[in-house]
Amino acid sequence: MMPLLLIIPLAWAILCILLPQRWLSLTIRAGLLLQVGAALLLTADVYVNGPIEYALGDWQAPLGIALIADGVSVTLISLSAVVALFVAFYAQSYLQRYEHEQTYFWPLFWFLLASLNGIWLAGDLFNLYVGLELLGLAAVGMVTLTGEKPALHAALRYLYAALLGSLAYLAGVAILYGAYGTLAIPQLGELLDANITTFVAIGLISIGLLLKTAIFPFHYWLPPAHGGALAPVSALLSALVVKASFYILARVWLDMASEINSHVVLYSAAQGLGVLGAGAILWGSWQAYKAAQVKMLVAYSTVAQLGYLMLLFPLAIGTTAVAAGLAWQGAMLHLLAHGFAKAAMFMSVGTLVLAIGHGKVNDLAGVSHRIPISLFAFGLSAVSIMGLPPSGGFNAKWLLLQSAMASQQWWWFILLVVGGLLTAAYVFRVFRISFVEKATHEFSSTSSTLDFTALALAAIAIAMGFFSQWPLSLLQSSGFQGGGL
Amino acid sequence: MMPEFTFWLPVVVVGTSLLAALIIFALPEAQQRTRSVLNIGAAVVKLAIVAYMVQLIMAGDIAETRFEIVPGIDFLLRADALSMLFAGLSSVLWLFTTLYAIGYLEGSPHRSRFFGFFSLCVASTMGIALAGNLFTFLIFFEMLTLSTYPLVVHRGTEASLKAGRTYLRYTLSGGAVLLTAVALFYGLFGAEAAEFTEAGGFQTLGEGSEVSLWLTILFFMFIAGLGVKAALVPLHGWLPVAMVAPAPVSALLHAVAVVKAGAFGIVRVVYNVYGIEFAWQLGVLLPLAILAAITILWGSLQALRQIELKKRLAYSTVSQVSYIVLGVCLFGPIGTIGGLVHLLHQGIMKVTLFFCAGNYAETLGIHRIDELDGTGKRMPLTSIAFTIGAFGMIGVPPTAGFISKWYLASGAFAAGMNWAVLVLIISSMLNAAYFLPILYRLWFKPQKQPWPDEQIAAARFETHGLLLWPVVATAVFSIAAGLFAAHAFSPLTWATLISVREYLP
Amino acid sequence: MIILLVLLPLLLAALVTEQRVRKQLWIFAAAPLPMLLVAAGYIFHGDGLASGETAMVLNADWLLLGVYWRVSGGLVTLLAVTALLWLLAGVYSWQEYQKNPGEAHLARYLRCWLLTLTGNFGVLVAGDIASFYSFFALMTFAAYGLVIHFETRPALFAGRIYIAMAVLGEALLLSGLLWGAHLINDDISPLLRELPRAIAASEQGPWVALLLFTGFGVKAGLAGLHWWLPLAHPVAPTPASAVLSGAMIKAGLVGWLLTLPLGEFSVMAADYSNIAWLAIGLGLIGAYGAAAMGVFAQQAKTVLAYSSVSQMGMLTCMLGVGWLYPQFWLAIFAAMLAFAMHHGVNKTLLFLGVGIRKRIPAAFVPLLLVLMAIPALNLIGLPFTSGAYAKDLFKAVLTELPQPLIYAIFSYAALATTALILRFAWLLR
């Protein structure tokens, strides 16, 4: 069952290149349904009888490629399948105006999906490297779609950052392989001992992944790339792509290095990651508050929200099992909720900008009664981003708060609460303008699928506020837990 | 009673207005008729269910919805006596406010958006009323902030946007403080202590000094978080500024939804989380009573200075809501009854006053008090309703206000806090000082200049039907609540039932 | 049945409308009539009411806070006299407005008239504290409409003072009643008759008594709290000031009699002598001070107002003495009742006389003056008049008391009243 998740997207990527325009939309829809079906079947399978191993072409480790599907990876697969489903429907009507981009968008879309599934299922470090690279190239390709100068400029910055990151990651992998002779994460987990080479390797891998996840000091490439790209592209990038490298970072720190991460060097490094996260939250929120373009605002909001994810490390490493468990669940729930909410936010903002024609925040005047559904979708997703109840974001923030309290790390507690307020500051900037009575631009009509797909994703983010028990119980059954629950 | 059936009752109550909100949002602006039918239908259905649940509670049964939302914490909606008090108030007043809003917003733009958020706001009020533990309460408390913001900025003018900004600044920071308090509470005392129990969860707790220190700190954080919505003095800044919103919004915000949610929260925390006896031992009630007293006097003094009618009513709300908080702090069953019954009475009376203010503004374009001369003759029914409401606020019998002041004062005497009676009396005199001049202008002054902008001519009745009859109805209610106070179905009897259960350990 | 009598004027008030008020003037007279007939019936026919016994009890525990209305023995005579006075003033105003229907705000005046009437009857009939206070407040606030009826500048000023003093009085009264109700602390709707015993029994009793004394003192024109009286009377229409002076001031007195721990209660826990002496002192100051100010007044009605203040001062003095010597309380109580009724009737007649003086042709004026001499002499207390009778009752008690000084001052008060009446006659010639 698992290889299907890789085969379908790759096959569909090729199909999209070959097929003529007329049959394209039908095949895409079929592919999407197949993809979601496969994801849900795998989730059910893992939920019923725990994690599954699958050796490609039954080559055993260390040479062969092993695919592991445990609770975490299955949750993330369903996340990417569902988000991809709605983004695809959105893109189909959004790209009608962009004839030229349409032809190249779909193959890249499927490659992206394939690489994502590859990363979620990968069991060893090198597979992750390959997945990362494919993901990076597909993402850069998508960013260049519009072909205008700023988009190309952003794409180049993104490409160089991605390349630098993956090389650092490869160097780290090389050192690890040199020292321990294997690249499979479970085996590495047992072999690792706390010596200088391991620290250097983990350091390099972390720097590489931080670059690719655009965490605070290395975030310079994200806003122009996500802000400048087409709406469906930036939705996919913000919701899924940056999460993949974070997921690998979490696996490295919490799964592979789980035995040795209470070592003083790694413990303080984890606190360092937390500080980077705090920097991301404060700097991202400040930049978002100042941003003139509404897409840049949402992009900087991504930078800020990724800061919350980084809090997983200080809260889960070197703390009691209870605190680590809570931190792990909180981070994962935040990842899911942010995935849905940010995709919905980018899509709704895309519709608004499409209708108005101008991208500045102040041009959104009078939107609330002309395009209410998109604004309502933006509102719902904003509720989850701000971490206000009843949303998935709130439950995630709640779990992180509980974990911070359980591990007596009050500074993260305060940061979480203040972070929520900062987010509210820049989100309500948009609301304030949208309620202004007289519109400054006349609005061109947009098709309703744009509104309703964004609304659906936002509704899922809000519904997770009530039903966050399902994904969390799924995470319970996953192979590894931060700090072993 | 089949347990299955009562499981879904609370959810249905909250669900009706949620569903209504979603459908109304989807309705295009033009379908005015379907929207009104839907609105009123939802209100009536909700009223019926609440009435049925009240009858259920009388029989001692409990309707409860519970499922695990976050590991270890339940999403709990439970209908107990206290929640029915607030739920009953909001559902009754929501029906009148909907009728009034339909009449008030005749022909104005974006009504779909307005009524959507309007029912969303009431759904969250229902949620607050029925919340069974602190976590669920927090969820609906924040939902209330989000759903009321668009109502405050409904007009879209610069002033209302500025008001919205202030409103957000206050309520969101209050929400953050409340989130911290609830998170700390759950962290320190676990989920079962956070569940609302009849007589509060803490009598049993041993007197560890460190624990009681934490409890005191948490108590004042709760009060700070809830105090923003309950408009306690330092945190009341948003209330007068939010007067820019249209009349049905300020009526709903100030009489039913937001302000009462804050006060109701404080009642929940004192009675059902800490327990009145434990709170008294902890010694936290006295500072809260002093804060409430300061708010009462400060609100009345400020109201004296206002020249705009709605601003004066806003400051009067600031002081009146603190009666409830004062009632809560009077350690003793009578004081509790006084506080709880005032929760209802103030709601009914203040809705009447705001409806009248809305009528004056909508029909004759009057916004300032000195333009009110001679309106008694032009709009007799509205002015009579305003007079009843005003006398209610002063506490002149036989209005409902008198009953609550009577119980608050007796409660204060019973609790030995005689200074509280002094505060009540002074505040009544201040109320007289700022309401009687208005009545004087209404009835005894001839009309000087023509009305600022008379929109609705004086046909058979003074103004639009939908504007007039809700006002008359709520005025009759405030008189009936006072006159038939001792009656079986009166708010007073219901408050006594609650307070008896609070003090029955 | 009693509820019908008390609330009848309220119902009639509801019927009054702008357009048909000219034809509804008969209501002025009709409103107090039934209560008068019933009260008179009790006094003259049948067994008559012994002072302790109550008749026509209404017990509705679902209304307000548990309503208990009764017509008690002691008050039934006062009720009859009040009804009579309201009838007289009603007939007067009925005839007056029959002649010149062009009067402005007539409907509002009639409605306020009826509301004040309801309040006045209610105060005498209410048995439980909540409805007693409700009627008292209704009477006070409705009387405002009567005071400022002509809407002249002095009338509005007098109205403002009246309302300010009224609100102050209500506040004192409410706190006193609430504190008393708390002291009774059996259930939530305490009855008036349990109040004196509860106040006497508790050690905070003097404070509660002081609050009640001053609260009712505002209405009863106690010296120092009487400012609104001489301002309100001259500006109010004649029948209104007649009723204000004759019947409504007595409500303050009734309040004292019902709530203060007099008679057999005053000997219990705390001692009330200092409040009693305060009452005596203020009473006498009121009697003489008002007379002194009244003599220099310019208008006939102001003189009468000051005479009311001075008469009420004497009543307060009686109350003080009665409070000091509980054993004589019953006799003094009878004397006070007689004095109150005597003063009510005569003062109302004088007020109406002043009104009539302006309306009738010059030829009849000497006849009117002769007729008005009777109530005037009554007030002075000439032998064989009702005034003398009431005062002698009190003086008889005073002689047995070891207080020669009060006896002397009290009897000289008659001189003060004579001076006032002479001034009144001089102004009226």
Place this chain on the structure above:
Amino acid sequence: MISFSVDFWYAGIGAALIALSLLAFLLSKRLLKKLLAFNIMGSGVFLMMVGMAQTQNDGAADAVPQALVLTGIVVAVSATALALVVIRRFALASVVAALAAENKAAENDAAENDAAEKNGAERTGSDTAVSDTTVTDTALTDPNLNKNGDPQ
């Protein structure tokens, strides 16, 4: 045995290569130079990977690093290809943009001159000298460092 066997030499040189090319990558402003630096860094990593691996099972040829390096090279080549295409497209776009900016500037001058003639004020026609920045040069500078503000 700390003698420097041949493998360590490879790994050492690889590390040196990485260091040098990283330096070049960060400092240079020209896009192509950065790309070259990236390629050298890639081969440095591969060299290190091969060098480090030999120490495992005492000298016998170990297939895994070879396979890894092969994949690494494939990935590096594809990345370089994509980078080259994007740089070319970027250069083209910036030329187009520069020209567009130029004629817009020209039109403004024309409008100004007409306006000047219209209101008769004699103004010395100071046509804006097109700054002779070599168009290709600006296009190829390193996107990270040039400061032309928001992409929009």
